[in-house]
Amino acid sequence: MTGVIVITLLALLLGIALGAAAGRLxxxxxxxxxxxxxxxxxxxxxxxxxxxxxxxxxxxxxxxxxxxxxxxxxxxxxxxxxxxxxxxxxxxxxxxGVESPPMVAVIREHECIGCTLCIKACPVDAIVGAAKLMHTVIEDHCTGCELCVPPCPVDCIDLGPA
Amino acid sequence: MLGIREHKNHQVRGGLQIDALPFDDIQVAPLPSIAHIPIDSAAEITVSVGDEVLTGQPLTHFSNHAVTSHASISGKIIRSATNIVSIESDNQDTTYSHDHQQFKNNYKAFFRSMGLVGLGGAAFPVDKKLNSLQATTLLVNAAECDPAIYCDEALMQERPKEIIEGIRIAIEAIGASQCIIGIEDNKTKAIQQMERNLPNHIKMIRVPAIYPSGAEKTLQRLCNGKTGSLKDNETICFNIATCYSMYQSVKKSKPLISRIVTIVEKNATRNLEVRIGTPLTELQIAHNIQTPYSIICGGRMMGWTVNRDYCVEKRTNSILINTEVQKDARPCIRCGACEDVCPENLLPQHLFWHASTPDTSKLQDLKLDQCIECGCCDAVCPSHIPLAGLFNDAKLLIQQEKTEQHKAALAKIRYEKHLARQKEKSVRQRKQLDTKTETLKIASASEDAKKALIAKALQRQKSRQHQKNKDLSESNKKPGQESPR
Structure with a gap:
């Protein structure tokens, strides 16, 4: 009888220990x-x-x-x-890709038609603007990822050195 | 190294002991025919080309962000760019009269309007130093910041009364409860002159004449060694030349338009009172030197090379003509001389080792940020390694890395928010789609259900119309209020 209790307790303790270890890992x-x-x-x-x-x-x-x-x-x-x-x-x-100096995106603002596609594409929320209004890039926030370039329907986004 | 080896210097623990040169009294430099006044980049220029200005007339608007610049000579403006204004002299030197009523009892604004900056070499705006709220102690720096500069010593020898008056003004401006003057013990004549005029509540502490005693941190530590009462955030340090300019502005209504510059040439050391903006070409410097030379501004130890077109700025404490050719650096032989002289107890040899690797964490462990770039290690290095310069580069690199890391962290936060927003949107769209599919399913199930749905929709439309009419009539009752959409 004692053996059964000891084994059960041991199993319980080990179970708890293993559970904790899993969490830790x-x-x-x-x-x-x-x-x-x-x-x-x-x-x-x-x-x-x-x-x-x-x-x-x-x-x-x-x-x-x-x-x-x-x-x-x-x-x-x-x-x-x-x-x-x-x-x-x-x-x-x-x-x-190859390593290049840090870049930032620049919108040629007079060509922008305000389609908001680049705003949606920007992963770091660095482009501000509203529908049918001009958009612009917050230079300090831009990481130069180029993801805004392909969606632009009028190709008005350039990448320049930061 | 900038001519340091020509002089007798003794390496001591924590610095260099360098023999002082004899120097002449302060002479007033002749009025320049043209002055190029540097302008703070944040300032707005009030004058335009062709305007006539008087000596001491402000060239920029008074603002909270920029120290005002003043015309240092009277004459005509011949150039006005964003960071420089050139004045052609009319040789009259007519003084502009200032009106200070608006700055009564406001020292910060007054000093800013008078163009006061620290004259020790860093040109830190005086009013910004006064912003420190807990300051209770004024530490006056009367130790020269460089062994080849004598402008402060000459000033103390010749104008001690004015300086002490300036110190009184500084104490009042800070609201300090104690004042300590730290002076190097080899300036015997200056100490005599100052002590003769010193009031009781100002203490003068003699510090050993070991370079860099005049560095703010070192001076504070040296003065503290004797009194133990100076705490970092409770002490404001002003150079004695800055105190002198405070006297000039408060008592004589003179803005900062001139300063004392030490000119060190091979055969003579002069102290000239020069108008700000004077080109070096008008100071009769190095006119009979045949050998190639370089012009070094800011002292022998921490100075930087300037070209012949340089004009005297507010921070220009010395002009040094250096004929010594800088020797090429050889590999480090690990002699440890640099470690002996370092005033901050750093290990320049180890720093040098790690500065040549891209890993900057070791440099930070070795406390590179505590380096004051005094150049003692350069001066004693038998391999002529430009250590201080390398440390400066490494500091800039670390700074840049930190900025990039900070930027990346911010970008990450914005990206996570962007993702969360996108997820929320897709969940919302999914929900709308599900509702619509459900409705369509019901509608296509039976004719009755379809009718019930139409009736429900009509009811909704009706109540919406009713609400709209109610709103409209309400807004008509209160004219001027915009009707809600």
Missing amino acids: QSDEESLVDKIDQLLPQTQCAQCGFPGCRPYAAAIADESAEINQCPPGGESTVTALAELLNRKTIPLNPEF
Whole structure:
């Protein structure tokens, strides 16, 4: 009888401990994604093939993506990621783009027709404007991700050096 | 290094002891034929090309964001750009009379309107320093900030009464309960002159004449060593030349239109009282030097090279003619001399090592931000490594990194909000679609249900019309009020 009680108690205790450990492990993985996400430049440009910096960070964390797919971050980001993950530094993969100086989008305002398509496309809410009224880019907020360029029906958005 | 090796210097723990040169009395420089007055970028210029101005006349509007600039000579405006105004002299030097009634008892606004900035070298606006609310102590910096600058020492030797009057004004402006003057102990004549006129409530503390005693942080620490009463956020530090300009503005109604500049040449060291905006070409500098030379502004240790077109600014405390050629840097031999002389007790050798790698976290661990860029390490380095310059670059890099990180964090927050908004929208659309599908399903089920739905819709329409009419009649009763849509 004592044996049964002891085993039951033991099983209960171990169950609780395992449950706690599972929770702890999960939060560890979470914090790894967070750490990777911190090192990414947050342009949300999707050049890496993922819809934003965080999804890419998650993909790096579960090792389904390489660390050299972020052109805006460039070599310095690859180095920082390699150091965090204890991996070898590798050159930037040119398939995803090449490193370029920081850019900002500029709307040629007299050509803008006020269609609001770029406003919807901007991942970081850096474009202000209203329907049928001129739009403009808040330079300080623009990350130069280029996502506003393709939707523009009148091609009035240029990318210039920041 | 900027001529430092030509002089006898002794390395001491935490600085350099450098023999002072003999210098002449203050001479007034001849009136320049043209003056290029620098203008604060936030200021709005009031004059235009062709206007006649008088000496001391304000060139910019009084504002809360910019220190007023004044004409330093009388004459005609020949150029007016966003950051510079050029005046051609009429050789009359007629003085403009100021009206100060509006600034009565408001020292901050008054000093701003008189163009007062710190004359120690950083040109920090005086009124901004006065903004510190908890200040109870005035620390007067009477230690030269550089071993090759003598303008403050000359001023103390010749105009001690005016300086002390200026200190009194500064105490009143701050509302300070104590005042300490920190002076280097090798300035015997200046100490004598000052002590003769010093009132009882102002203490004078002699600090060792070791460069960089005149740096604000170092001076405060040195003075604190003897009294222990100076706290960082309770102390305001003014240079004695700044106090002198306070005297000039309050008692003589003279805005800051001239300053004392030390001119160091191979054979002579002069102190000139120069009008702001005077081009170097009019100061008879280096007119008989044959060898190649460079002009260094701001002192031998922390100065920067300027070209021959340079004009005297409010921060120009010295002009130095340097004939020594800078030697090429060789690899670090780890002698540790830099660590001995560093006044902030940093490890320049380690900092140098880490400054050449892209990882900046080590630099921050080694407290790079505490470096005052005094250049002591440069002066003693046997390999001629320009350490202070490298540290300045590294500081800028760290600053830039921090800004980028901050920007990225903000972008992330906006992106998360953007995503949340998109999600909310899609949920809302889904809900509307579901409702519609449900309604259509009911309608297509039976004829009665369809009729009931139409009746319901008509009822809704009716009540809406009724509400609208009611609103309209209400708004007609109260004219001037906009009817709701």
